[in-house]
């Protein structure tokens with residue numbers, strides 16, 4: 533019994549307006565779009581988070597997403613810019629816990645956006661930036 537709405541779309545038990553489909557990924561229209569032309573791209577296999585996503589599938593998913601973004605630009609949909617967006621984790625705004633990449637057409641005055649919080653006033657020094665870079669580098673796969 534599937535409970536994940538995106539898995540139901542993959543299996544065909546829930547409808548979707550499909551933009552692209554292959555053996556690894558599926559792209560379809562967001563049914564609650566930020567703007568017209570808002571597409572979601574998902575792996576066919578259920579994974580909730582970036583940390584669970586196979587790198588080969590992730591690379592393929594991004595390649596397909598770039599092609600869709602270019603097509604959105606050419607399609608005549610109102611689109612002065614595009615955001616590619618992934619919400620990884622509830623605090624980041626993830627609502628459906630099946631990895632998905634948003635392709636969001638943007639135009640002046642659409643009212644959408646990410647806002648900096650008060651921490652944006654924080655201006656780290658080069659030494660602090662180097663330390664954080666070092667912390668991250670330690671955990672990169674060689």
Ligand code: ZN
Nearest residue numbers: 536539578630
């Ligand atoms: Zn799923």
